[in-house]
Amino acid sequence: MQTEKMIGASAIIKSLVHLGVTKIFGYPGGAIMPTYDALFGETSIQHVLVRHEQGAILAAEGYARVSGKVGVCIATSGPGATNLVTGITDAMLDSVPIVCITGQVLSSLIGTDAFQEADIMGMTVPITKWNYQISNPQEIPYILAKAFHVAQSGRPGPVLIDITKDAQNLEMNFDPQIMNQFLLNKQDIPDIKYEQAAQLINAAKRPYIFAGHGVTIAGAQAELVRFAEKTGIPVACTLHGLSTIDMEHPLYVGMLGMHGNYGPNILTNEADLIIAIGMRFDDRVTGSLTNYATKAKIIHIDIDKAELHKNIIANVAICGDAKLVLLVVISL
Numbered sequence: 001m002q003t004e005k006m007i008g009a010s011a012i013i014k015s016l017v018h019l020g021v022t023k024i025f026g027y028p029g030g031a032i033m034p035t036y037d038a039l040f041g042e043t044s045i046q047h048v049l050v051r052h053e054q055g056a057i058l059a060a061e062g063y064a065r066v067s068g069k070v071g072v073c074i075a076t077s078g079p080g081a082t083n084l085v086t087g088i089t090d091a092m093l094d095s096v097p098i099v100c101i102t103g104q105v106l107s108s109l110i111g112t113d114a115f116q117e118a119d120i121m122g123m124t125v126p127i128t129k130w131n132y133q134i135s136n137p138q139e140i141p142y143i144l145a146k147a148f149h150v151a152q153s154g155r156p157g158p159v160l161i162d163i164t165k166d167a168q169n170l171e172m173n174f175d176p177q178i179m180n181q182f183l184l185n186k187q188d189i190p191d192i193k194y195e196q197a198a199q200l201i202n203a204a205k206r207p208y209i210f211a212g213h214g215v216t217i218a219g220a221q222a223e224l225v226r227f228a229e230k231t232g233i234p235v236a237c238t239l240h241g242l243s244t245i246d247m248e249h250p251l252y253v254g255m256l257g258m259h260g261n262y263g264p265n266i267l268t269n270e271a272d273l274i275i276a277i278g279m280r281f282d283d284r285v286t287g288s289l290t291n292y293a294t295k296a297k298i299i300h301i302d303i304d305k306a307e308l309h310k311n312i313i314a315n316v317a318i319c320g321d322a323k324l325v326l327l328v329v330i331s332l
Contacts, residue, residue, distance in 0.1 A: 003173040003174060003175045004173070004174045005171055005172070005173055005174070006171065006172065006174050007034070007038070007137070007168065007169055007170060007171055007172070008034075008134075008137030008140055008163070008167045008168045008169065008170055008171075008172055009034035009035045009037065009038040009168040009169065010038045010174075011137060011140040011141060011172055011174045012035050012038065012101065012140055012144070012163065012168070013035065013038045013039050013042050013045070014141075014174055014176070015140060015141045015144040015145070015176075015179065016045065016072065016144070017042065017044055017045065018141075018176050018179055019070075019144065019145065019148050019179065020069075021045060021070075021072050022044060022045060022046060023045070023046045023047075023048065023063060023072070024039070024045055024046070024047050024048065024072045024073065024074060025047075025048045025050055025055075025056040025057075025059040025060045025063070025071070025072070025073045025074075026047060026048070026049070026050065026053075026056050026073055026074035026075060027049065027050050027051070027052065027053050027055075027056055027074075027075060027076075027080065028076065029075065029076020029077070029080045029103065029116075030076060030077070030103070030116065030165075031076045031077035031078075031080075031102075031103030031104055031105060031116065031165050032074055032075065032076040032077070032080070032101075032102065032103030032163075032168075033076075033103075034165065034168035034169050035074065035101070035103070035163075035168055036074075052083060053073075053075040053079075053080050053081075053083035053084055054083050054084065054086055054087060056073040056074070056075060056084070056087075057073050057083075057084045057086075057087025057088060057091070057098070057100065058087045058090075059071075059073070060072055060073040060087075060098055060100075061087055061090060061091050061094075061096050061098060064091075064096050064097055064098060065096060069097075070097045070098065070099055070148055070151050070152060071091075071096070071097065071098045071099070072098075072099050072100075072101070073087075073098070073099075073100050073101070074100075074101045074102070074103075075100070075101075075102050075103070076102070076103045076116070077102065077103045077104050077105055077116045077117060077118065077120075077165075078115075078116030078117060078118045079116065079118070080102065080103070080116075081102040081103075081104075081118055081120040081162070082118055082120065082123065084100055084102070084160075085123060085124065085127065088100060088124060088127050088128060088158045088160065089127045091157060091158040092127045092128065092129070092157050092158055094213070094240065095155050095156045095157055095213060095214070095217060096156060096157070096158070097151040097152050097156035097157065097158075098151060098157075098158040098159070099144075099147045099148060099151055099158075099159050099160075099161065100158060100159070100160040100161070101160075101161050101163065102120055102160065102161070102162045102163070103162075103163060103164075103165060103168070104117075104120070104133065104162045104163060104164045104165065105117045105164065105165060106164060106165050106166045107135040107164040107166055107167070108166070110164070120160065120162055121133050121160075121162055124160045127158070128157070128158050128159055128160050129150050129151065129157040129158065129159055130146075130147070130150045130159050131159065131160040131161070131162070132146075132147070132160075132161055132162070133161075133162040133163075133164070134161065134162070134163045134164065134167050135164045135166070135167050136167060137167045137168070137170045137171070137172035138172045138173070140163070140167070140172065141174060141175065141176065141178055141179050142178050142179065143161060144161065144179070145178070145179035145180075145181070145182055146182060147159040147161050148182075149182035154303055154304065155214075155217075155302075155303050155304035155307075156217060189318055189319070189320045189325065189328075193316060193317075193318050194318075194328055194329065194332060196315075196316045197275075197299050197316045197318065197329065198329070198332045200273055200297055200299060200315060200316060201231065201233075201273065201275070201299070201329075203273075204272050204273035204297075205272055206270055206271050206272045206273070207231070207233045207271065207272070207273040207274075207275065208233065208234060208236065208267055208268065208271035208273065208274050208275070208296070209224075209227070209228055209233050209234065209235040209236070209274075209275045209277065210235075210236055210237075210238065210241075210256060210274060210275065210276040210277065210279050210285075211224055211235055211236070211237045211238070211241040211244040211245060211277055211278065211279070212237070212238045212240060212241040212244075212276070212277065212278040212279025212280070213238065213240035213241055213278060213279070214277065214278015214279065214301075214302060214303060214322050215241060215244040215277055215278045215322050216240070216241065216243055216244055216278075217278065217322075218278065218303070218321050218322035218323040218324075219323055220244075220277075220278075220321075220322040220323035220326055221243070221244050221245065223322075223323055223326035223327055223330065224244055224245060224277065224322075224326060225245055225246075225249065226326075226330055227326050227329060227330050228245070228249075228251045229251065230330060232251070233251070233275070234251050234252075234253045234267065235249075235251050235252050235253065236252075236253050236254055236255065236256045236260075236264040236267070236268075237252075237254075237255055237256065238255070238256055238257065238279045238285060239255065239257070239259065239260075239284070241278070241279060242255060253267060256268070256285050257284045257285040257286075257287075258284045258285075258287065259284065268292075268293050268296075269293065269294070269295070270295065271293065271295065271296045272295055272296055272297065273296055273297050273298075273299070274293055274296045274297070274298050274299070275299045275301070276298065276299065276300045276301065276302075276312075276314075277301045277302075277322050277325075277326070278301065278302060278303075278322045279302070280302065280304075280307045280310070280311070281300075281307075281310075281311040281312045282311070283311075286311065286312070289311060289312070292312070293312075297315045298312055298313070298314040298315050298316075299314065299315065299316045299317075299318070300312070300314035300316070300317050300318070301318045301320065301322060301325050301326075302318075302319065302322075303319065303320060303321055303322070304319075305319045
């Protein structure tokens with residue numbers, strides 16, 4: 001396919017179309033206006049105009065949760081970008097795939113305290129999976145494709161791409177082929193991990209399954225039910241894991257933690273094995289870590305390696321996609 005000459009703003013919209021985006025939430029402003037001009041003639045993308053940038057990020061987050069797609073929002077520089085921070089933080093904590101595109105002042109003005117300039121890159125380092133500032137329009141297709149890859153791969157989360165106004169206005173050669181190189185790779189897990197997990201499950205007298213948001217993200221609800229029914233192990237859910245198993249299912253025992261049900265928390269203290277799937281043992285579930293599940297050995301399954309052994313030391317820690325891991329465990 002031949003390259004096509006266009007300005008950076010048009011490349012942003014072309015890239016989003018190529019990536020399958022059909023809905024964007026945003027609010028216009030000076031530093032992102034070239035992109036809005038390019039969006040005006042694109043009929044395949046619906047733009048939802050909000051009344052405040054925080055509404056854009058929260059709407060994009062809700063869209064991502066419901067649709068299973070990456071949520072996309074756009075905002076201008078300075079206060080437009082900083083108004084996204086609360087929603088970005090929420091998406092990071094709740095593992096929601098979001099790509100935020102923010103306008104930025106001219107690259108020649110960065111660092112001069114120019115009108116509506118803010119260091120959104122520095123502000124969002126701790127609350128994004130990745131952020132990047134584009135000042136060369138030729139980078140746009142590759143960086144946006146990478147942004148979508150990062151937002152969806154592993155543990156999903158938010159990415160922010162900051163694009164200077166001159167990068168939006170300068171010409172570049174658009175080549176969609178460079179956007180096709182990113183694949184979502186699944187992690188291989190050593191067989192020894194499964195063998196250790198199977199030994200603990202077979203030896204347990206009072207095993208207990210904790211189902212978290214990661215089960216939903218992985219689309220592993222059916223596998224969770226199959227695993228529970230095969231083993232006869234009761235299932236309790238975190239707040240974000242409540243949709244993973246039918247509440248009328250005979251093996252479902254309720255919601256865990258501070259805001260949960262009395263019975264599931266008592267069972268935690270009585271269990272001799274906890275199989276935690278796609279949950280992170282946060283303080284609302286555990287309370288005091290010193291007195292938490294003192295009788296239980298722990299099998300912890302999570303796609304985010306950083307969550308393993310973070311709050312609770314697991315006897316067997318399996319880093320992987322909940323659906324793929326459960327499929328293997330069911331077959332043992």
